[in-house]
Amino acid sequence: MAWAWFHRFASPPWIYGFAQRWAPWFGGSAALLMLVALFGGLWLAPPDYQQKDAFRIVYIHAPSATFSLAVYTAMAIAAAVGLIWRMKVAHAVAAACAPIGAWLTVATLVTGSLWGKPMWGTYWAWDPRLTSELILLFLYFAYMALRAAIEDPAKADKASAVLAVVGVVNVPIIRYSVTWWNSLHQKATTKLLGDPDMDGSMVWPLLLMLLAFALYIAAVLLVRLRAELLRRERNASWIREVLG
Amino acid sequence: MRTPALTAARLVAGRDLRLAFRKPSQLLQPLMFFMIVATLFPLTLSPEMSRLRDVAPGVLWIGALLSSLLALEFLFRDDAVDGTLEQFALSGQSLTWMLFAKTCTHWLLAGLPLALSAPVAALALGVPAAALGSVVAALALGSLALSLVGAICAGLTLGARRGGVLLSLLTLPLAVPVLVFGADATRLAIAGESVLPPMYMLSAIVVLGMTLAPLAAAAAVRIGLE
Amino acid sequence: MLSVQGLHLWRGDRHVLRGVSFDAGSGQCVLLTGRNGAGKTTLLRAIAGLLDPEEGKVLWRGESTRATRDTFHSELAYLGHEPPLKGDLTGYENLHYGVGIRRAVAATEIDAALDRTGARAFADRATRRLSAGQRRRIALAGLLLANAALWLLDEPTTNLDADGQALVAQLIRQQLDRGLVVAAVHQGIELPAGKVRALELEAA
Numbered sequence: 001m002a003w004a005w006f007h008r009f010a011s012p013p014w015i016y017g018f019a020q021r022w023a024p025w026f027g028g029s030a031a032l033l034m035l036v037a038l039f040g041g042l043w044l045a046p047p048d049y050q051q052k053d054a055f056r057i058v059y060i061h062a063p064s065a066t067f068s069l070a071v072y073t074a075m076a077i078a079a080a081v082g083l084i085w086r087m088k089v090a091h092a093v094a095a096a097c098a099p100i101g102a103w104l105t106v107a108t109l110v111t112g113s114l115w116g117k118p119m120w121g122t123y124w125a126w127d128p129r130l131t132s133e134l135i136l137l138f139l140y141f142a143y144m145a146l147r148a149a150i151e152d153p154a155k156a157d158k159a160s161a162v163l164a165v166v167g168v169v170n171v172p173i174i175r176y177s178v179t180w181w182n183s184l185h186q187k188a189t190t191k192l193l194g195d196p197d198m199d200g201s202m203v204w205p206l207l208l209m210l211l212a213f214a215l216y217i218a219a220v221l222l223v224r225l226r227a228e229l230l231r232r233e234r235n236a237s238w239i240r241e242v243l244g
Numbered sequence: 245m246r247t248p249a250l251t252a253a254r255l256v257a258g259r260d261l262r263l264a265f266r267k268p269s270q271l272l273q274p275l276m277f278f279m280i281v282a283t284l285f286p287l288t289l290s291p292e293m294s295r296l297r298d299v300a301p302g303v304l305w306i307g308a309l310l311s312s313l314l315a316l317e318f319l320f321r322d323d324a325v326d327g328t329l330e331q332f333a334l335s336g337q338s339l340t341w342m343l344f345a346k347t348c349t350h351w352l353l354a355g356l357p358l359a360l361s362a363p364v365a366a367l368a369l370g371v372p373a374a375a376l377g378s379v380v381a382a383l384a385l386g387s388l389a390l391s392l393v394g395a396i397c398a399g400l401t402l403g404a405r406r407g408g409v410l411l412s413l414l415t416l417p418l419a420v421p422v423l424v425f426g427a428d429a430t431r432l433a434i435a436g437e438s439v440l441p442p443m444y445m446l447s448a449i450v451v452l453g454m455t456l457a458p459l460a461a462a463a464a465v466r467i468g469l470e
Numbered sequence: 471m472l473s474v475q476g477l478h479l480w481r482g483d484r485h486v487l488r489g490v491s492f493d494a495g496s497g498q499c500v501l502l503t504g505r506n507g508a509g510k511t512t513l514l515r516a517i518a519g520l521l522d523p524e525e526g527k528v529l530w531r532g533e534s535t536r537a538t539r540d541t542f543h544s545e546l547a548y549l550g551h552e553p554p555l556k557g558d559l560t561g562y563e564n565l566h567y568g569v570g571i572r573r574a575v576a577a578t579e580i581d582a583a584l585d586r587t588g589a590r591a592f593a594d595r596a597t598r599r600l601s602a603g604q605r606r607r608i609a610l611a612g613l614l615l616a617n618a619a620l621w622l623l624d625e626p627t628t629n630l631d632a633d634g635q636a637l638v639a640q641l642i643r644q645q646l647d648r649g650l651v652v653a654a655v656h657q658g659i660e661l662p663a664g665k666v667r668a669l670e671l672e673a674a
Contacts, residue, residue: 086522135417135420138413138416138417139417141413142413142414142417145410145413145414146400146401146404146410146414149401149404149405149406149407149410150403150404151403151405151482152403152470152481152482153482154470154480154482155403155467155468155470158467158470159400159403159404159464159467159468162396162400162460162463162464162467163397163400163414165460166396166418166460167417167418169456170417170418170421173421173449173452174417174418174420174421176421177420177421177424177425177445178420178424180424180425180428180445181424181428184428235483245573245574246544246572246573247570247571247572247573247574251570251574252570252571255567255570255571256567256571258567259556259559259563259567262559262563263556263558263559266558266559267558322556326552326554326555326556326557327550327552327553327554328554328556328568330520330548330550330554331548331554331568332571333520334518334519334520334543334546334548335543335544335571335572336540336541336542336543336544336572337540337571337572338540342571469520470520470521470522
């Protein structure tokens with residue numbers, strides 16, 4: 001019973017159809033939620049006691065940071081599934097995740113930098129979270145570079161899958177070491193990019209934004225996945241039927 | 245009678261050692277590179293020993309990292325080109341175990357000599373003599389960790405174009421923990437404090453590396469042989 | 471002993487192996503023929519387990535070679551296009567290490583094998599100083615020393631003179647007394663008719 005469901009997921013035409021039907025729904029609901037959340041966060045919520053209006057960037061920064069890591073994990077899981085069960089679709093999912101995760105990491109760094117200006121006066125500080133995000137960006141680059149450098153697509157899939165799994169195992173170790181490093185040289189005890197103490201009216205827009213981001217990422221992933229499948233399966237017969 | 249695993253590992257190590265000593269210049273190059281890099285930093289910063297002492301951990305470890313990246317090039321490359329890696333995969337022995345033997349031998353030929361010659365660079369950077377033992381120990385452990393992690397990346401880049409730069413791109417993010425703990429140990433040694441906390445962390449990374457890295461490297465090599 | 475069933479393999483977009491199947495028992499030699507690019511090397515590597523076919527399987531003594539990989543490999547000797555010899559080691563040392571990781575091999579055995587393939591005379595020179603034909607003779611000695619039941623040979627007569635080619639035919643005939651051979655060849659090999667099967671591969 002469960003295997004039937006699993007095997008359906010493994011079928012490229014089925015996934016293609018699923019992605020085609022559901023992407024607009026995910027995208028639409030994401031847009032709606034984002035509007036509501038941003039209204040709540042940018043308009044309704046009062047300015048923070050310490051940071052005034054600067055804290056509002058958390059509504060983009062925090063979900064970006066969370067999902068930049070979540071997407072890497074999802075990419076590694078998809079890659080592992082592709083390696084172990086030899087599913088082409090899983091490898092396509094991993095390939096589709098990488099640029100999404102990389103952009104999320106860039107967004108985290110940019111919003112973090114913009115937040116830093118009013119907070120510390122500079123556009124960059126070696127804060128543990130930002131530094132970890134920077135290294136995560138390098139991990140994404142490494143994954144995408146390896147994929148690009150190997151000619152044979154099947155080999156590229158498998159090699160980058162190994163890299164993704166090795167990377168995901170290393171991420172906690174890297175984060176721990178960066179925190180260690182940062183604590184050695186910390187002059188003040190205040191966290192540099194501390195999420196402000198948020199009261200209720202500030203929190204619900206954030207949670208809503210997290211959900212909105214999740215839906216948005218799902219939508220973009222489904223669209224990219226369709227493109228990946230089109231490229232990979234371009235010689236297969238089902239493509240001709242689907243495209244008419 | 246199939247060769248027992250330990251004997252096979254000894255043969256793998258023995259072959260690599262014999263080959264290395266027939267072409268010793270290949271061994272010296274990463275070492276020379278390390279020395280040159282260590283010299284370049286004072287030229288770009290300041291000749292004042294007290295200032296250099298502050299940056300010595302960074303200089304030593306970045307130099308060691310870059311030198312290791314160069315040395316990693318010759319871990320699998322020759323074997324991949326002449327078909328020896330393929331014979332490993334077809335030998336009926338555990339590829340993981342043989343790659344582990346190769347990586348440890350590589351460390352004996354590249355990482356350990358680097359650690360042992362580091363005092364020369366360290367003294368030139370103002371590191372007090374009392375700290376040298378810890379500097380060597382930290383670099384020895386750190387270079388072993390780098391060899392283990394680097395073996396995975398070397399295996400992954402076997403089938404890729406322009407493997408050298410790609411190898412660095414893959415290895416550098418994974419090398420961050422080793423850099424952090426190694427440099428911290430060196431800094432503490434220079435300050436005369438206990439180096440045990442970061443050394444424990446480095447040892448933990450080495451142990452984790454020894455158990456998991458050869459597995460990943462074997463998977464990478466099999467993929468690369470396809 | 472060896473059963474290849476319905477192998478399909480793609481390299482990128484090319485459908486290189488399209489349902490290759492054959493059975494071979496002890497004492498048989500399967501000769502793979504076909505033009506360049508037809509997939510002979512790919513088939514040999516797929517049987518050896520170096521390549522993963524998308525579909526189909528390879529059975530050795532009735533069991534899937536994927537499931538019993540290490541056991542299968544200990545009974546297999548594979549000789550590719552280039553003999554796997556280290557240029558800085560002598561022929562003798564190459565065999566000592568190369569065969570040694572598979573099975574314990576005594577110095578006298580190595581000498582005997584080198585004699586058999588006519589390589590004894592130059593086995594003490596670094597292999598980078600040998601001609602391609604001499605290197606191949608050393609590799610053939612390694613093949614003998616492997617004591618394998620299955621030989622997978624990719625163009626074994628490359629770089630060999632007429633004597634060398636006769637040697638390869640002899641060695642294969644000897645091997646057929648105790649096991650089987652699958653060889654990719656461009657030209658025929660002198661073998662008794664009853665023991666040879668030809669399998670022609672066509673390029674995609």
